[in-house]
Amino acid sequence: MMMTRPLAALLPALLCALLAAIAPAAAQSHRDKGCSTPPCTIITGVAPIYAYNSAGIGQYALSVATATNLTPPAGATIAQICVETAPVRYRDDGIAPTAATGIPVSAGACWSYAGPLGAIQFIAQSGSPTIDVSYYNSN
Numbered sequence: 712m713m714m715t716r717p718l719a720a721l722l723p724a725l726l727c728a729l730l731a732a733i734a735p736a737a738a739q740s741h742r743d744k745g746c747s748t749p750p751c752t753i754i755t756g757v758a759p760i761y762a763y764n765s766a767g768i769g770q771y772a773l774s775v776a777t778a779t780n781l782t783p784p785a786g787a788t789i790a791q792i793c794v795e796t797a798p799v800r801y802r803d804d805g806i807a808p809t810a811a812t813g814i815p816v817s818a819g820a821c822w823s824y825a826g827p828l829g830a831i832q833f834i835a836q837s838g839s840p841t842i843d844v845s846y847y848n849s850n
Contacts, residue, residue, distance in 0.1 A: 763789060763847040770844045775799055775833040778807035783828040787846035790828055793821040797838025803831040810836050 767784030772795070781790065800813030803826045808814075815836060816822075824831065833842055 762850045764850065766846040766848045769846055770842075772841045773833075773844065774839075774841055775835050776839065778809075778832045778834045780830075780832050781828055781844055783846050786848050787828055788825060789847040789849060790824045790831075791821065791845045791847070792824055793843045794818050795841045795843060797840035798836040799833050799840050799842065800836050801831055801833045803827055805830050807832055808834045810834060 766787035766789075770782060773779065783790065794816050795818065797818050799816050800808040800810065801816065802808040802813045813834070818838075818840060828846075
């Protein structure tokens with residue numbers, strides 16, 4: 712069924728009126744972490760700010776010749792992981808990776824991981840890789 716010309720001309724105006732009636736999204740306010748006594752810095756109406764705070768000692772030059780779990784410090788929710796020397800594979804579903812199964816990661820790659828830190832396991836895909844891991848939590 713074809714629209715009649717007057718209805719087709721009215722459609723853009725109706726769409727504009729509808730969009731104008733929708734309330735804009737409100738942004739989150741940011742407040743200094745741990746500030747309970749004024750003066751506190753409060754920035755209203757900004758996008759959320761996520762600061763990474765060190766969660767403790769990392770793991771460096773960790774050998775992954777066999778399936779190896781991370782040992783995150785208490786409270787860690789994020790890991791910055793870098794692969795050294797040779798490629799690895801990882802899984803975070805509770806099943807150990809093998810040299811042929813899991814998510815492949817090339818040597819030299821670094822990434823932030825915010826999944827289940829206690830469940831992720833790494834293994835060498837080839838060669839003798841190591842991984843470096845720094846742990847963080849966010850505000």
